[in-house]
Amino acid sequence: MNKSYRILVVNPGSTSTKIAVYDNEKELFTETIKHSYDEMKQFETIYSQLDFRKNIVLKVLESKNIDLNSLDAIAGRGGNMKPVDGGTYLVNEAMVEDLKVGVMGQHASNLGGIIAYEIGRPLGLKSYVVDPVVVDEFEEISRISGMPEIPRKSKDHPLNSKAVARKAAVELGGKYEELNFLTAHLGGGISIGVHRKGRIIDVNNALDGDGPFSPERTGGLPVGGLVDLCFSGKYTKKEIRKKIVGNGGLMAYLGTNDGREVKKMIQEGDKKAELIYRAMAYQISKQIGAGAAVLKGNVDAIVLTGGLAFDSEFIDWIKERVDFISKVMVYPGEYEMIALTQGVIRVLNGVEELREYK
Numbered sequence: 432m433n434k435s436y437r438i439l440v441v442n443p444g445s446t447s448t449k450i451a452v453y454d455n456e457k458e459l460f461t462e463t464i465k466h467s468y469d470e471m472k473q474f475e476t477i478y479s480q481l482d483f484r485k486n487i488v489l490k491v492l493e494s495k496n497i498d499l500n501s502l503d504a505i506a507g508r509g510g511n512m513k514p515v516d517g518g519t520y521l522v523n524e525a526m527v528e529d530l531k532v533g534v535m536g537q538h539a540s541n542l543g544g545i546i547a548y549e550i551g552r553p554l555g556l557k558s559y560v561v562d563p564v565v566v567d568e569f570e571e572i573s574r575i576s577g578m579p580e581i582p583r584k585s586k587d588h589p590l591n592s593k594a595v596a597r598k599a600a601v602e603l604g605g606k607y608e609e610l611n612f613l614t615a616h617l618g619g620g621i622s623i624g625v626h627r628k629g630r631i632i633d634v635n636n637a638l639d640g641d642g643p644f645s646p647e648r649t650g651g652l653p654v655g656g657l658v659d660l661c662f663s664g665k666y667t668k669k670e671i672r673k674k675i676v677g678n679g680g681l682m683a684y685l686g687t688n689d690g691r692e693v694k695k696m697i698q699e700g701d702k703k704a705e706l707i708y709r710a711m712a713y714q715i716s717k718q719i720g721a722g723a724a725v726l727k728g729n730v731d732a733i734v735l736t737g738g739l740a741f742d743s744e745f746i747d748w749i750k751e752r753v754d755f756i757s758k759v760m761v762y763p764g765e766y767e768m769i770a771l772t773q774g775v776i777r778v779l780n781g782v783e784e785l786r787e788y789k
Contacts, residue, residue: 436503436779440771441488441546443508443539446471448484450491452502453772460495461768477537478545485546504779505551506771508543508590509563511535517566517589517631518786519774522548522558526788535565561774562590568630583641587622587634588737594770595736595762596626602760603731610731613722613757615715615749617739618765619688621645623718625725633725635718640675643714646688646739649679650714681707690739712745716752723756730757737765 435455442449451461464487474480492499507522512529520526522544530541540563547558566589574582592614593607600607608629616622621644622637635642635650644650652675661671674683682688684707685696696704723730733753739745740763750759777783 434779436776437501438772438775439488439492439497439502439505439547439550440768441505441507441543441550442767442771443480443484443542443546445539448487449768450488451768451772452492452495452497453769455776456769456772458769459497462491462495464491477533477539477541478531480539481542481545481549484542485549488546488550499550499554502551502554502556504775505547505556505558506775507545507547507558507560508540508767508771509560509565510541510543511538512541512544512563512565512788514565514567514585515563515788516568516786517562517593517629519559519561519778519783520563520786520788522551522560523788526560538564540564559771559775559778561771562593564589566593566631568632570632573633584636584639585631585634586636586638587624587631588616588618588620588637589624589631590767590770591736591765592616592622592624592626592631592734594766594773595734597773598762598766599732599734599760605731611726611729612732612734613719613726613730614734614736615719617645617715617735617737619645619647619738621648621650621711621715621737623715623722625722627726633722638676642718644680644711646681646690647677647679649675649683681711690742690745694742694744708745709748712748713752716749719749719753719756723753728756733757733759734762735759736762738763740764 438453440451446466448464452459510530511533512526513534527545527548530544533541544560551558567585569585576583596612596614597607600610612626614624620637622634623642624631625633640649642650681693685693685704693704693708719733735746740761746761778785
């Protein structure tokens with residue numbers, strides 16, 4: 432019989448810190464602390480936020496009457512360390528150092544593993560990260576772009592995508608490591624992952640301009656037109672980057688990155704809003720079709736998740752184009768907190784091998 436474990440989960444985002452405690456998979460509480468612009472502008476770097484964020488976590492635990500000595504392990508969101516295979520990793524000094532300097536970029540998620548380590552070390556507890564943002568399970572053929580100087584990269588939503596694929600596998604009566612899935616994470620960024628027997632062997636770069644456009648990102652663009660825009664003299668490099676990530680997609684066409692606002696515009700008769708919203712579903716469907724080709728049509732299920740998956744009409748627009756490929760399963764929202772917990776539990780129960788970061 433498997434032991435019961437109490438696990439603290441810490442998930443830092445750009446403007447929030449999510450904190451939860453689980454007894455195995457039973458949630459004792461979850462709390463999201465929002466951070467204002469004025470609070471965050473005092474910090475020059477992500478790492479300089481460490482004490483601020485860690486103290487917030489400790490205060491929340493105190494307010495919930497959670498004794499630190501009752502914890503068995505701590506899980507943190509995995510940030511921009513060196514690219515790794517998916518799985519659960521013990522936080523060690525090498526990882527902390529790489530997260531501190533941001534070897535693959537600076538993001539609030541870099542603090543997840545560090546906070547876990549800082550809280551756990553004095554207590555003699557081990558800390559873990561699960562399916563960090565830098566999961567890279569590409570095969571060599573997936574990396575070829577057409578220009579040797581610009582290889583394709585794996586930048587997507589592995590934690591949530593793998594979590595919902597595991598949920599789908601359970602519903603199908605199988606194991607994630609034995610099945611093939613196409614996952615679509617439909618949030619501020621949109622990524623379509625090709626999962627073959629437990630590995631994401633291909634995915635569009637959801638951050639850097641690849642795949643479908645999203646509520647605030649352009650996705651892939653006609654390259655010639657982008658080159659002309661870059662050298663038009665109208666924009667700085669920083670401004671172009673902002674047009675690609677932040678001010679692209681729905682934001683560029685409709686002035687909002689909120690799907691609910693777009694639905695309201697459509698209900699009020701805005702034909703342009705409907706065209707653009709349908710076009711986003713159209714591009715998502717095309718990317719799913721491309722993923723099906725990678726798997727040679729051997730797809731056990733198409734799994735849709737993320738905030739946009741709450742919109743049943745939007746989901747229907749995708750389904751009508753892709754349900755000929757395979758069964759479509761929908762898990763709205765995100766499952767990052769429980770996914771972090773489950774990854775640690777799999778290791779503690781010996782179901783999955785703990786991975787070492789080097």
